[in-house]
Structures are given as C-alpha cells and as structure tokens.
Amino acid sequence: MGVTGHQQSLITARDVGLVACTSCGLVAHAADHVCSRCHAGLQSRDHKSLQRVWAWLIAGLIVYVPANLYPMLRTTQLLKTQDSTIVGGVVDLVHHNAFAIAAIVFIASVVIPVGKFLIIGYLAILLPRTQNKDSHRLHKLHSAVEFIGRWSMIDVFVVAILVALVQFDVVASIKPGPAAACFALSVIFTMLSAQAFDPRLIWDVADQGKPE
Amino acid sequence: MTDTIHEVAYNPAYIACPHCDTLHRFSDDELISRTRCASCGYRLTLGKSEAIIRVVSLALTSTILMGIVLFTPFLSLNAGSFASSASVVDVIFGFSTGIMVPLAFAVLCFIVVAPVLRSLALVYALAPSLAGLKNSIGAEYALRLAFSLKPWAMAEIFMVGVAVALVKIAGLATIETGVAFWAFVLLVLLNAFQDTFMCRNTLWASLATNRA
Known part of the structure; x- marks a missing residue:
C-alpha cells in the first residue's frame, strides 16, 4: 500500500x-x-465531542429506566388485560419454547443496550485520561458500538407490527405501552452518543505514549 | 515526508483516514482497488469503478419497490372468523393515538422516509454525471445527506422485527404474507448490495470532477 x-x-x-x-x-x-x-x-480534532457523548449517554440512560419499568405491550384477550415489559416479553417467549426468538429479543433489547451504555461510558472515561492505551482495541469497541447499536430497535418494530395486526375488538387486541416510546428514545440517544465520538482522539492518545 | 504541504492539500491522490487521521498516498491503480487504512484498518476505498451507475440504478429500483411496499398488503392474519390485514402504513399508524404519535413518526422515518430520502439524494447527486450533465445545485449536500442517513435507515432491522412478531402470534392465528412483504425482502437485499458500491472516494471524486 x-x-x-x-x-x-x-x-x-x-x-x-x-x-x-x-x-x-x-x-x-x-x-x-x-x-x-x-x-x-x-x-x-473535535475536542467538544466528549461533552456531547456524555450528554446523549445520560439522556439515553434516563429514558432507559421507564423503558424497563413500564409495559411495552398491553394485550387484551377476552376482556382480560395483561401488561408485559421488555423482560416480561422475553420470559413469555421462553414459556412458549421459542428459545431462538427469545434469545434474539433478549440480546437486542437487554444485552445490546446495557453493553452499549457500559462501552460508551468506558471509552468516554478512558479517552481523556490515559497515555498509553491499546488503540486498536478501543477503536474496535467504538466501531462495534456504532455498528450494533441500531439493532436494538427490533423490539420497537415488533410492538408496531403486533399492534397493527392483532386488532380483533374484544377477542384479542394489542396496544403499545409507554415503554415502547421510551425505549425507542433510548436507542436514538445512544446512537447519537456513539456518533458524537471523534475516533481520531482514540489514536492521538495512543501516540502520545509511544516512544519516538 | 518529502512532499510539501501544498502538494498534499486538495490533492485527491492523498486520502486521510476519517477515523485516525493517518495520511495515505495512493497511486492511480490503488485508488480503484480495495484499500484499508494502514493504521486502524478503516475501509478507505472500495475499488468499484462502476460504482456510480450501480448506485443510481439500485437507488431508483429501491424507490419504486418502496412504493409497492407502502400500498399493498404486508401481512394478513386469520383467527377463526376474524381476519385482518396490515400494510406498512397500518404498522406505522398503529402507534398514532395519543402520546404514541411521536413514536409513529419515528417508525415512519426509520423504515420509509430515511431509505427513500437516501435513495432520492443519491439519484439527485449522481445521476447528472451519468446523463452527461453538470452537477445539480447542492449535489454535495445531497451526497453527504445520503451517507449520514445510513445508520437511520432501518429496513433490515424491521424485517427481523417482522420475524419475531410472526413467531409471537404464530399460535394465535394463521398468517399469510402479502406482496409488500416480498417487495420489502427484495428491498433489504438491494440495499445491502448497494452498500457494497458506496465507495466514498469514488463518489466524491466523481462529483468533484463534474462540477458546474
């Protein structure tokens, strides 16, 4: 080359x-x-990038709390209404023996968001402080977060499709719960947080510690 | 580095990595082949000389397919004497009551507006050079918009959401796929194929040589 x-x-x-x-x-x-x-x-170099990273990350964390506490789906079957949260939905799928789908939903709505909070926080804390870091590892972490973050949106789309399809009046109907909007916001905020990083800062930090 | 600053600046043979700022000098042959950043491994060029015609034609096809997706039935559901069918429009407006309106708007943006806008921006920016005309006004903004919309166009994620939703209601009712479903599958495949031609360097270089 x-x-x-x-x-x-x-x-x-x-x-x-x-x-x-x-x-x-x-x-x-x-x-x-x-x-x-x-x-x-x-x-x-975008030296203000870390401020924006933190701002979006904190916003994402705040809305992630109601996203897990409030119901995602409100299912009405023969006049009985049942609320299910994100984790509750995964448990339901396991009860139906749909383990592969349960795994997809669990990874998309629990593992990826939580992992994303941890990794972005880790990068944002580490970047301004360290002199001699493994930039290749940090850069891979950052790329992974940017690439995978959007896949958390799966659960929001599932809710949208179920709501549109299952509308049989009193027999069975599904309505979205407040968690759907909170979760969508959380995904959007953390995507913006990951995009706010200036990856060049990762490499600068490494070079400072390198012997000439 | 023997080259002077004035040789490097604005010279399209030099590419600086957007992720780590490493400067590369490429020969004419290297500019039309696949290259990665020597430092961080970021994909600098995709080496697709026929990129423009492919990107424009695939973008046009995607726009037409999206039209089919929007106005034909997506899925239909039969449960005993009850039947319902949902188009993508229904899926989006399933959220359109009360506080869920913003969420309906977000879903609309992710699965319809962002992909269509991206396709139209690409056609607007790149088609004039194929037709032997000079760039349209604001072609640079259109091409930049197309690149920045990429993470927000979530058609492929929506398809995984559809798969999960189908499993969730499989026990409840029988489901039939409509025309829009298969058009959407095709759209996702076309978008993935199109991304293999989205070489930043080729597209920007061609736009720069076709200035009005």
Missing part, C-alpha cells in the same frame, strides 16, 4: 499541519473551515 513514509512511521494529517475531511477524506489547509470537495465542516 502506498503509504507516505514507512509502515513504522505513519504520518497523520495533523502532523504535517493539514486538516482532513471526515466526510470525504480530502486533505485541506489547516486554516480552512469548509471542505472544498464535499462542503462539510472541517475540524482537526
């Missing part, structure tokens, strides 16, 4: 006094504020 310099001495755009466009990859003079090719805003 035609890299400037040798593999051991990779050069960043900032090292040579230039600024890179994160939208299209073109390199511009440090004084430029707008990319000449794609018109995106230019910034060598």
Whole structure:
C-alpha cells in the first residue's frame, strides 16, 4: 500500500499541519473551515465531542429506566388485560419454547443496550485520561458500538407490527405501552452518543505514549 | 515526508483516514482497488469503478419497490372468523393515538422516509454525471445527506422485527404474507448490495470532477 513514509512511521494529517475531511477524506489547509470537495465542516480534532457523548449517554440512560419499568405491550384477550415489559416479553417467549426468538429479543433489547451504555461510558472515561492505551482495541469497541447499536430497535418494530395486526375488538387486541416510546428514545440517544465520538482522539492518545 | 504541504492539500491522490487521521498516498491503480487504512484498518476505498451507475440504478429500483411496499398488503392474519390485514402504513399508524404519535413518526422515518430520502439524494447527486450533465445545485449536500442517513435507515432491522412478531402470534392465528412483504425482502437485499458500491472516494471524486 502506498503509504507516505514507512509502515513504522505513519504520518497523520495533523502532523504535517493539514486538516482532513471526515466526510470525504480530502486533505485541506489547516486554516480552512469548509471542505472544498464535499462542503462539510472541517475540524482537526473535535475536542467538544466528549461533552456531547456524555450528554446523549445520560439522556439515553434516563429514558432507559421507564423503558424497563413500564409495559411495552398491553394485550387484551377476552376482556382480560395483561401488561408485559421488555423482560416480561422475553420470559413469555421462553414459556412458549421459542428459545431462538427469545434469545434474539433478549440480546437486542437487554444485552445490546446495557453493553452499549457500559462501552460508551468506558471509552468516554478512558479517552481523556490515559497515555498509553491499546488503540486498536478501543477503536474496535467504538466501531462495534456504532455498528450494533441500531439493532436494538427490533423490539420497537415488533410492538408496531403486533399492534397493527392483532386488532380483533374484544377477542384479542394489542396496544403499545409507554415503554415502547421510551425505549425507542433510548436507542436514538445512544446512537447519537456513539456518533458524537471523534475516533481520531482514540489514536492521538495512543501516540502520545509511544516512544519516538 | 518529502512532499510539501501544498502538494498534499486538495490533492485527491492523498486520502486521510476519517477515523485516525493517518495520511495515505495512493497511486492511480490503488485508488480503484480495495484499500484499508494502514493504521486502524478503516475501509478507505472500495475499488468499484462502476460504482456510480450501480448506485443510481439500485437507488431508483429501491424507490419504486418502496412504493409497492407502502400500498399493498404486508401481512394478513386469520383467527377463526376474524381476519385482518396490515400494510406498512397500518404498522406505522398503529402507534398514532395519543402520546404514541411521536413514536409513529419515528417508525415512519426509520423504515420509509430515511431509505427513500437516501435513495432520492443519491439519484439527485449522481445521476447528472451519468446523463452527461453538470452537477445539480447542492449535489454535495445531497451526497453527504445520503451517507449520514445510513445508520437511520432501518429496513433490515424491521424485517427481523417482522420475524419475531410472526413467531409471537404464530399460535394465535394463521398468517399469510402479502406482496409488500416480498417487495420489502427484495428491498433489504438491494440495499445491502448497494452498500457494497458506496465507495466514498469514488463518489466524491466523481462529483468533484463534474462540477458546474
């Protein structure tokens, strides 16, 4: 691969006094504020990014609480109404012996959101503090969170489909509960939180600790 | 680094990694092949020389398919003497009572608006270069919009949601799939295929050479 310099001495755009466009990859003079090719805003490092990460993460955590406490689905069958929360829905699926589907829902609505909170928090705490970190691992964690976060939305779509399909008046009907909206908001906020990271900060931190 | 700053800035042969800022110099051959960042492994180019025609034609096809999806029955349900059928529009407006209206709006954005807007933005930005015309006004904004909408277009996640919902009501009723269901499956596959051609470098370079 035609890299400037040798593999051991990779050069960043900032090292040579230039600024890179994160939208299209073109390199511009440090004084430029707008990319000449794609018109995106230019910034060598987004030092305010961590503030935005924390803000969205906290917002996501706040709405995640009612998302788990309130019912996701309100099923009415022959005048009997039954509420089920996110975890309750998984338990129901296990009782119906649908283990594979239960696993999908459990992973999408419990494991991924909780894992996402932990990983984003971990990255946000670690980034400004450490001198010599394994950037490759942190970068993989960040990419994984960005890639997988949107899949939490599965449960919201399940609720939407059930609500639309099961409408047989008194015999059986399903209505959405407040948790559906809270959970959707939580997913949106944590997606924004993951996107707010400037991944270049991960690599800068590593370089500072490296011997020349 | 022997090159001067003035050679590097605005030179499309240089690509700075959006994730770690590492500067790469690519030969003409490398620019039309698959390359990764030497430092963090981010995919810099996809090496699809025919990217533009593929992206535009797939985007047009997706838009037409979405039209079919919206106005044909998606799933129908039979439980004894009761029957109901739901189109994607019904699924979206299942939420449209009281405090759930914002959620209906969000679902509408994720499964219809974002994918369609993304397709239209791609056609608007890239089709003029295929037709031998100069770029349309604001083509840069349209292409940037198309890239930034990617995480918010959740058609594939919706399909997994459909699968989960089907299992949940499988015991309750018999379910038949409609035209829209299969159109949606096709749409998800086309979108995945289209993403393999969404090479940032190729698309931005072509837009830059086709300026009005």
